[in-house]
Amino acid sequence: MKQHTFIEKLAKSKPASDIFVVNGTLGNEQGVTKLIDLMGNHGSLFYKSVVAGKNKGSRGLIARDDTLIIKVNSQWDERGGTNTDLLKSLIKAIVEHPDGFVGEIIVADNGQAQFGSAGPGGSFDYVRNNAEDTSQSVQKVVNSFTGHRVSTYLWDNITTIRVKEYFEGDVNDGYLISATVSPGAAAMISYPKFKTKFGTQISVKLGIWNPKTQTYDSEHLKLVNVPVLKSHANYGSLLQKAM
Numbered sequence: 001m002k003q004h005t006f007i008e009k010l011a012k013s014k015p016a017s018d019i020f021v022v023n024g025t026l027g028n029e030q031g032v033t034k035l036i037d038l039m040g041n042h043g044s045l046f047y048k049s050v051v052a053g054k055n056k057g058s059r060g061l062i063a064r065d066d067t068l069i070i071k072v073n074s075q076w077d078e079r080g081g082t083n084t085d086l087l088k089s090l091i092k093a094i095v096e097h098p099d100g101f102v103g104e105i106i107v108a109d110n111g112q113a114q115f116g117s118a119g120p121g122g123s124f125d126y127v128r129n130n131a132e133d134t135s136q137s138v139q140k141v142v143n144s145f146t147g148h149r150v151s152t153y154l155w156d157n158i159t160t161i162r163v164k165e166y167f168e169g170d171v172n173d174g175y176l177i178s179a180t181v182s183p184g185a186a187a188m189i190s191y192p193k194f195k196t197k198f199g200t201q202i203s204v205k206l207g208i209w210n211p212k213t214q215t216y217d218s219e220h221l222k223l224v225n226v227p228v229l230k231s232h233a234n235y236g237s238l239l240q241k242a243m
Contacts, residue, residue, distance in 0.1 A: 005023075006021050006023065018042065018044060020035060020038050020039050020042070020044070022034045022035045022038060026085065026132065027083040027084070027085030027086035027087075027088075027089060027131065027132075028085035028088070028089065028131070028132050031086070031089065032086070032089040032090055032092075032093050033089075033093065036055050036093060037055065039055070040054060040055035044061075045057045045059060045060035045061065046060060046061055046062060046093070047060045047061070047062055047063075047097055047098055047099070048060035048061060048062055048063040048064075048066075049063075049064070049098060049099050051099070053098065055098075056098055056099075061222070062094060062097065062222060063097075063099075063103070063220065064097045064099040064100055064101050064102055064103065065102050065103045065220060066103045066220050066221070066222050067103055067104045067105075067106070067200060067202070067208055067220055067221050067222070068094065068103065068104070068105045068106070068221075068222045068223070068224055069106050069108050069202070069204070069221070069222070069223045069224070070087065070090065070091070070105060070106070070107045070108070070224045070226055071108060071109060071223060071224065071225045071226065071227075072087060072107055072108070072109050072138060072226050072227070073109060073227050073228045073230070074109040074111055074122040074123060074124055074126075074138060074154070075109070075111035075112065075115065075116045075117075075121060075122045076116060076117050076230075077117040077118075077123070077126035077127070077128050077129060077130075078117075078126075078128045078129065078130055078134070079130050079228070080117065080130075080228065080230060081126065081129060081130050081138075081228060082130065082138070082226050082227065082228050083130045083131060083228070084129050084130060084131040084136045084137065084138055084140075084141050085131045085132055085136070086226065087107065087138065087141050087226060088136075088141045088144070090224070090226065091105060091107075091141070091142075091145060091150060092145075095145060095148045095150070101148065103149070103220070104149040104150075104151075104196065104198060104200055105145075105148070105149065105150045105151075106150075106151055106152070106153050106196050106202075107124070107138055107141075107142055107150075107151070107152045107153075108152065108153045108154070108155060108192075109122050109154065109155065110122065110154075110155035110156060110159055110192070111123070111154070111156045112156065112159060113156040113157075113159050113160065120156075121156040122154055122155075122156050123154070124137060124138040124139040124142075124152050124154060125137050125138075125139050126138075130228065138152060139152055149198045151196055151197035151198065153194055153196060153197075155175075155192050155194070157173075158173045158174045158175060158192060158194060159175060160175075161173065161174030161175065162174055162175060162176075162177060163175065163176060163193060164176065165193065165203060165206065166193065166201060166203060166209040166211075166216075167209075167214065167216075171195075171201070171211075173192075173193065173194040173195060174192070174193065174194075175190045175191065175192050175193075176190060176191055176192075176193060176203075176205070177189075177190040178190065191203075191204045191205045192204050193205075193209075202221065203216065204223070206218060207219075207220075207221045208220060208221050
């Protein structure tokens with residue numbers, strides 16, 4: 001494996017994000033663990049806990065009762081999709097929360113119901129996958145975590161369904177679309193709301209919906225983006241045509 005040397009650099013403007021890099025690892029070994037340790041050594045704790053300790057504390061990222069959306073790339077198979085070894089290692093790290101994980105994990109993506117390796121958009125069941133064992137699909141990874149609330153949701157299935165928010169009385173799965181064009185994106189921003197396999201109702205923008213109290217919990221909803229480095233040239237060309 002070809003390795004690159006990364007040199008620490010400080011951002012010249014604020015605010016700025018911390019970027020942590022672990023070099024020379026594969027998805028199916030200790031890369032995620034090494035990354036969590038590296039973050040912890042620099043004060044960015046992976047686990048949120050009332051008890052301070054290694055990689056955990058009150059300012060940690062993931063609490064034992066959080067609901068996490070792990071956003072992957074699933075529109076294309078093989079190297080066009082998120083490494084499923086990495087995905088498996090990440091889920092394993094989450095469910096092994098030192099306080100005991102009782103939350104929920106949803107692996108999700110929107111292949112836009114178009115293009116993709118098979119033509120109709122995204123899939124979690126590709127025959128050839130980005131992994132040491134190329135037969136290891138996203139769905140196989142998720143199915144391996146028995147005893148935990150881990151599931152998938154392919155947003156392709158609802159991408160053309162326009163809905164309203166839960167507080168407006170609409171309990172259907174679908175997408176909400178902004179009525180105005182965002183100046184930064186030069187597009188009308190959209191986001192999904194959906195019910196998971198385990199009955200949790202989620203608005204990606206507002207949080208976890210509680211039908212009894214008619215309120216959203218945004219604190220316990222976390223989105224973890226696990227993409228693959230690839231071109232989005234089609235998006236750019238389509239956007240230019242639309243403009």
